[in-house]
Amino acid sequence: xxxxxxxxxxxxxxxxxxxxxxxxxxxxxxxxxxxxxxxxxxxxxxxxxxxxxxxxxxxxxxxxxxxxxxxxxxxxxxxxxxxxxxxxxxxxxxxxxxxxxxxxxxxxxxxxxxxxxxxxxxxxxxxxxxxxxxxxxxxxxxxxxxxxxxxxxxxxxxxxxxxxxxxxxxxxxxxxxxxxxxxxxxxxxxxxxxxxxxxxxxxxxxxxxxxxxxxxxxxx
Numbered sequence: 001x002x003x004x005x006x007x008x009x010x011x012x013x014x015x016x017x018x019x020x021x022x023x024x025x026x027x028x029x030x031x032x033x034x035x036x037x038x039x040x041x042x043x044x045x046x047x048x049x050x051x052x053x054x055x056x057x058x059x060x061x062x063x064x065x066x067x068x069x070x071x072x073x074x075x076x077x078x079x080x081x082x083x084x085x086x087x088x089x090x091x092x093x094x095x096x097x098x099x100x101x102x103x104x105x106x107x108x109x110x111x112x113x114x115x116x117x118x119x120x121x122x123x124x125x126x127x128x129x130x131x132x133x134x135x136x137x138x139x140x141x142x143x144x145x146x147x148x149x150x151x152x153x154x155x156x157x158x159x160x161x162x163x164x165x166x167x168x169x170x171x172x173x174x175x176x177x178x179x180x181x182x183x184x185x186x187x188x189x190x191x192x193x194x195x196x197x198x199x200x201x202x203x204x205x206x207x208x209x210x211x212x213x214x215x216x217x218x219x220x
Contacts, residue, residue, distance in 0.1 A: 001083070001084070002082075002086075003115070003116070004088070004105075004113055004116075005088045005115075005116050005117070005118055006089050006095040006099075006101045006115065006116070007025065007088050007095070007118045008021065008091060008092075008093055008117075008118060008119055009042045009093075010126070010190070011093060011122070011127075011191075012045060012188060012189060012191035012210075013190035014045050014046060014047070016120075016121045016126065016190060017046060017120070018118065018120065018121075020118055021120065022049060024086075025049050025053070025088050026049065027086070028087055028088040029086055030053070030055075030085065030086075030088075031046075031087070031088050032055075032056050032077060032080075032087055032090070033046075033050075033055060033057055034057075034060040034090070035058060035059055036059070036060050037061060041092060041210075042090040043055070043057070043090065045092075056080055058073050058076065059073075067103075070103050070104045070106075070107045071107045073104065074104065074108045074113075075111065077089075077108065078111045081113075089101065089104075091120070093120055093121070093122045094120040094121070094122050095117040095120065096119075097122050101117070105117070123189050123212055124144065124161040124212060124214065126189045126190050127161070127214055128161075128214055130190070130194070130196060131184045131186060131196050131214060133159075133214050133216060134159070135159060135161075136158065137158075140159060141156060141157050142157065142158070142160070142161075143157035143160040144160075145161075145162055145163070146164055147162070147164045147167065149162060149171075149175045149176075151178075151179070154175060154176075154181075155179060157217075158217050159215065160181065160214070160215045160216075161214050162215075163212050164209070164212075165185070165211050165212060165213050166207055166208065169203060169213075170204060172213060173203065173213075176213070176215045180218050181216060181217055181218065182215065182216055182217075183198075183214065184196060184198055184213070184214050184215075185197040185198070185202075185203040185206065185212075185213050186211065187208040187212075188208060188210050189210075189212070191210075
């Protein structure tokens with residue numbers, strides 16, 4: 001049987017890849033990395049660990065037919081792997097948190113490929129540590145969202161993280177301020193280009209796709 005490990009490559013720094021993930025990468029017969037426009041962020045994170053491995057780039061540029069794209073990529077992996085071989089697929093952060101691997105692994109299973117996932121350091125946990133902002137304390141609730149805030153949920157949360165903030169940053173900050181949250185903006189977390197910003201004007205000027213906003217309700 002063929003097997004694929006979906007490995008969380010973490011937020012950006014290769015040293016955040018877990019020891020288990022590293023060992024599986026080194027033992028794998030083949031390494032699969034997602035690519036868009038000829039670039040692979042996950043591949044760059046793990047570059048020091050895969051330079052001597054057989055690497056296959058998979059084009060994940062979305063064209064509106066995501067389900068068909070996932071199925072086609074799964075078939076390509078099935079063609080590349082021989083019976084009894086093991087491959088690893090590298091994904092940013094954790095494979096079970098806002099990851100295309102969640103959809104993609106369903107197509108692998110349909111083809112009879114065994115799938116196992118390995119946890120990775122998420123961007124929001126890494127950012128919280130870099131900015132020294134607690135994600136949640138005892139008795140608190142944490143709200144994680146992707147791009148848009150549901151203000152009804154926000155009202156009940158003590159802390160929040162919003163991923164992919166590049167499109168509607170002003171409305172996000174307005175909602176946080178309205179409901180009494182302090183916030184911090186982190187881009188390219190753990191990368192050489194990392195920036196941690198606290199001032200609203202500076203945050204609004206930055207347009208990096210790889211960014212997030214952490215917020216905590218102000219204490220009286």
